Amino acid sequence: MSDPDYLTAKRTVDDRALNDRVFDAFVAALSDEAALSDEAADGSVSVLDVGAGTGTMVVRLAERGILPSHVTYRLVDRDPVHVDAARTHVPERLAAAGYRLEEDDEVIVATRGGNRLEVRFETADAFAIDASADVCIATAVLDLLNPSPALAGLASHLEPGGVLYAPLVFDGGTGFAPVHDDDPAIERAYHRHMAEVRDGGGPRVGRRLLEAVPDLDGEVVAVGGSTQVIRPRNGSYPVREDVVLSRLLETVAAAVREVPDAAVTPETVDEWLAVRRDQLDRSTLSFVAHNLDVLVRW
Ligand SMILES: C[S@@+](CC[C@H](N)C(=O)[O-])C[C@H]1O[C@@H](n2cnc3c(N)ncnc32)[C@H](O)[C@@H]1O
Numbered sequence: 001m002s003d004p005d006y007l008t009a010k011r012t013v014d015d016r017a018l019n020d021r022v023f024d025a026f027v028a029a030l031s032d033e034a035a036l037s038d039e040a041a042d043g044s045v046s047v048l049d050v051g052a053g054t055g056t057m058v059v060r061l062a063e064r065g066i067l068p069s070h071v072t073y074r075l076v077d078r079d080p081v082h083v084d085a086a087r088t089h090v091p092e093r094l095a096a097a098g099y100r101l102e103e104d105d106e107v108i109v110a111t112r113g114g115n116r117l118e119v120r121f122e123t124a125d126a127f128a129i130d131a132s133a134d135v136c137i138a139t140a141v142l143d144l145l146n147p148s149p150a151l152a153g154l155a156s157h158l159e160p161g162g163v164l165y166a167p168l169v170f171d172g173g174t175g176f177a178p179v180h181d182d183d184p185a186i187e188r189a190y191h192r193h194m195a196e197v198r199d200g201g202g203p204r205v206g207r208r209l210l211e212a213v214p215d216l217d218g219e220v221v222a223v224g225g226s227t228q229v230i231r232p233r234n235g236s237y238p239v240r241e242d243v244v245l246s247r248l249l250e251t252v253a254a255a256v257r258e259v260p261d262a263a264v265t266p267e268t269v270d271e272w273l274a275v276r277r278d279q280l281d282r283s284t285l286s287f288v289a290h291n292l293d294v295l296v297r298w
Contacts, residue, residue: 034068173290232247
C-alpha cells in the first residue's frame with residue numbers, strides 16, 4: 001500500500017530507534033569500502049538501497065555527514081508513488097543540508113565541499129534488477145520478505161566482500177500503552193496476519209536472519225535491537241508522529257480483521273480501535289515495536 005506521507009513522517013521515529021553500535025559498524029564498513037575504492041578505477045563507493053521508500057536513508061546518511069567523499073547511490077523501490085515522492089523529498093533535504101544540486105529526470109548530482117553524491121531513482125522489483133554494489137541497504141524491508149531467498153538475492157547484488165546494512169527488521173513485538181485487555185489477542189492476530197495472510201515475511205524475520213546468513217556463507221558483523229517508540233510529550237506528539245501512529249492503528253486493525261478464525265471478533269476490533277483513536281486524539285497513546293538491526297558481510 002502506498003503511503004509516502006507515512007514513510008517520511010516516521011523518519012524521526014526511526015532516527016531514535018536505530019541501534020548506534022550497528023550504525024557505527026556500518027559507518028566503519030563504509031569507510032573500509034571508501035579506502036578500497038580509492039585504489040579502484042572510478043574511486044566511488046556504490047550503494048544500492050532496496051525498498052528505499054521516499055529516500056529517508058540517503059538523506060539521513062548525508063545529514064549525518066558519514067558518506068564517503070564519492071558515492072553513487074541507487075535508490076530502488078517497486079512502488080512508483082514512493083519513488084516519485086523520493087524524487088521530490090531527497091533533493092529538497094539535500095539542498096537544506098547545504099548540498100549544491102544539479103539534476104535531471106534520471107540523476108541528482110549533489111556536491112558539498114569536496115564531497116560528491118550521485119543519486120539515481122528507479123521503480124523496480126529489487127530482485128529483478130542487475131546490480132553490483134559495494135554496499136546494500138534494506139531498511140524496514142526484510143520483514144516483508146522470506147529471509148533466505150531475500151538475502152540470497154541481495155548477496156548476488158554485492159561485490160565480493162560487500163556489506164548489507166538491514167536496520168529495523170521487525171522481530172516479534174508490537175504494543176500500545178496504556179495497556180488494554182484486548183491487546184494480547186490483537187497482537188497475536190496481527191502477528192498471525194504477517195505469518196499466514198500476508199504474502200512473504202513474518203513476525204520473527206529479525207531473528208531468522210541470524211540463522212539464514214551463515215547458511216548463505218555470510219558473516220553477521222553486528223546485530224542489535226532497534227525499538228521504535230512513539231509517545232506524546234507535553235500533550236502532543238513530536239514532529240508529525242501522530243500521522244505514523246494513526247496509520248499504524250489502521251494497519252493493525254485492518255490486518256486483524258483479515259485473519260481467519262482469529263480469536264478476535266469484528267466488534268472487539270471496532271471497540272479496541274475506537275478506544276485507541278480516542279487516546280490518539282487526546283495525545284495519551286504510546287506505541288512500541290521491537291526490531292533488529294543487522295550488518296552482514298559476504
Ligand atoms: C516499510 S517500507 C520502508 C521504506 C524505507 N526503506 C524506509 O525505511 O522508510 C518498505 C518498502 O519496501 C518496498 N518493497 C517491498 N518489496 C520490494 C521489492 N521486492 N522490490 C523493491 N521494493 C520493495 C515497498 O514498496 C516499500 O516502499
